[in-house]
Amino acid sequence: MNNKNMPFLETIYHLRTIEQVILYNKMAAISKEEEKETILFLETEYEKESLDYPHKAPKFNEDAAIWGAKMIYFGAQLVLFRENEISELDTFLPNYKGEIDASAILSADLCLRFLPQVIMEMKRLDADDLAIPILEKHFDDFHYAAIGFDFVSETINLDVVFSDDSLKQLYLNRVVERKAKKIAAIDTVKSELMAGFGDYKKVFWKEL
Amino acid sequence: MYFLEINKKHIEFLGAIRNWDNVKAAFDEQSVWVKDFLFEQLSAVEIQQIPFHVIYELKNNLLFKKGSLLPTKKLPSGLLWTPIVRALPVALPSFNHNYFGIDQKLEIHLKASEAVREPYALLTDYSELVNYIEKAPDFRLKPLSWVILEKKILIFGNPLLPVKGETYWLKDDFLLPTGYDFEWSALSKTLQQDLNPLGEDIIIWNKNNNSIVIAKNKMKPLSISSFRLTFS
Numbered sequence: 001m002n003n004k005n006m007p008f009l010e011t012i013y014h015l016r017t018i019e020q021v022i023l024y025n026k027m028a029a030i031s032k033e034e035e036k037e038t039i040l041f042l043e044t045e046y047e048k049e050s051l052d053y054p055h056k057a058p059k060f061n062e063d064a065a066i067w068g069a070k071m072i073y074f075g076a077q078l079v080l081f082r083e084n085e086i087s088e089l090d091t092f093l094p095n096y097k098g099e100i101d102a103s104a105i106l107s108a109d110l111c112l113r114f115l116p117q118v119i120m121e122m123k124r125l126d127a128d129d130l131a132i133p134i135l136e137k138h139f140d141d142f143h144y145a146a147i148g149f150d151f152v153s154e155t156i157n158l159d160v161v162f163s164d165d166s167l168k169q170l171y172l173n174r175v176v177e178r179k180a181k182k183i184a185a186i187d188t189v190k191s192e193l194m195a196g197f198g199d200y201k202k203v204f205w206k207e208l
Numbered sequence: 209m210y211f212l213e214i215n216k217k218h219i220e221f222l223g224a225i226r227n228w229d230n231v232k233a234a235f236d237e238q239s240v241w242v243k244d245f246l247f248e249q250l251s252a253v254e255i256q257q258i259p260f261h262v263i264y265e266l267k268n269n270l271l272f273k274k275g276s277l278l279p280t281k282k283l284p285s286g287l288l289w290t291p292i293v294r295a296l297p298v299a300l301p302s303f304n305h306n307y308f309g310i311d312q313k314l315e316i317h318l319k320a321s322e323a324v325r326e327p328y329a330l331l332t333d334y335s336e337l338v339n340y341i342e343k344a345p346d347f348r349l350k351p352l353s354w355v356i357l358e359k360k361i362l363i364f365g366n367p368l369l370p371v372k373g374e375t376y377w378l379k380d381d382f383l384l385p386t387g388y389d390f391e392w393s394a395l396s397k398t399l400q401q402d403l404n405p406l407g408e409d410i411i412i413w414n415k416n417n418n419s420i421v422i423a424k425n426k427m428k429p430l431s432i433s434s435f436r437l438t439f440s
């Protein structure tokens with residue numbers, strides 16, 4: 001992909017293909033055209049991924065996908081560059097405006113799943129960084145992306161997750177994959193996990 | 209704890225169980241004693257076929273005949289236990305110059321086996337599998353691989369899926385129906401070297417003596433997308 005003048009698209013493309021982010025010298029604004037291209041790219045990525053989703057995969061939600069992409073893009077740039085005041089960060093890192101349903105959670109997750117690692121990197125550099133809580137609070141609603149990381153609160157709301165069969169199973173998969181003890185200890189989650197393990201709990205997750 | 213007693217003059221009948229490596233044997237003046245059986249071995253065909261044998265259960269240092277409420281005798285003291293393979297050495301017959309039977313052939317069959325084995329493969333069909341796979345947790349699918357055999361689907365790995373089908377266990381790259389083993393079990397390695405010398409294939413051996421050869425590199429990791437792309 002040769003889009004030298006589309007830093008945002010290029011960053012997201014690299015992230016999705018080789019799981020690396022590119023950092024630039026400044027926080028460039030994102031043009032409408034670039035945003036459109038990125039949405040197209042994310043939609044094909046979503047379609048590829050949803051082949052592996054159990055049950056019927058929810059529809060792609062472009063607002064959520066592009067929001068997630070922006071979070072990781074600006075979040076990653078913030079690791080290095082701080083020309084902006086903290087008060088301005090809210091404009092770069094706004095809350096998600098739309099309805100939070102299974103489709104939004106899964107679409108945003110395409111990019112949002114990489115954000116926890118960025119936050120960990122920020123914490124390593126400066127644990128008191130004021131940008132960290134701004135980023136972390138996004139996971140109150142989008143905790144699917146941050147399963148297994150410390151900053152997932154204990155009082156997460158699982159209603160949305162459990163309302164959709166596909167997301168519910170994906171959520172459980174990720175809990176097992178990342179061995180997220182804290183979430184697995186929640187009663188509803190635990191009983192669903194046990195049902196999935198069948199007779200083989202010892203094979204899949206001995207410590208639980 | 210169970211013991212088997214047999215008179216010394218019938219010692220050659222023990223040859224049937226000489227390959228059980230957990231079992232130990234000892235001698236006194238009259239008889240041969242055998243111990244350390246696994247529970248399922250006690251009722252195995254191999255034991256039942258031995259003539260003149262008696263099985264005792266040891267309780268409070270007294271030997272009770274199997275199923276009897278009264279003790280029969282005491283276990284002789286001072287028995288020296290050795291693995292049965294060493295207690296019963298094999299003597300090769302001296303060379304027979306008049307033996308002309310070398311063109312004889314063995315026919316390979318399966319026979320029922322008492323030993324419990326972990327199933328390693330599941331033969332099922334699309335209609336059974338589709339209901340499970342499309343809803344399956346990915347941690348159940350990850351350890352498995354699969355291949356399509358005409359109208360059937362064969363899944364390999366452990367633990368297998370909770371789906372109806374026929375199960376097989378793995379021995380020297382042969383998949384044998386669970387509950388069955390080769391009649392000449394010790395020959396499986398030799399068979400493998402004959403049929404599958406490079407170990408590139410897996411051979412399903414069915415009860416009716418049919419076999420199916422599957423190249424190992426045809427097996428693909430099982431996932432929802434792999435399943436959907438195959439049948440879409």
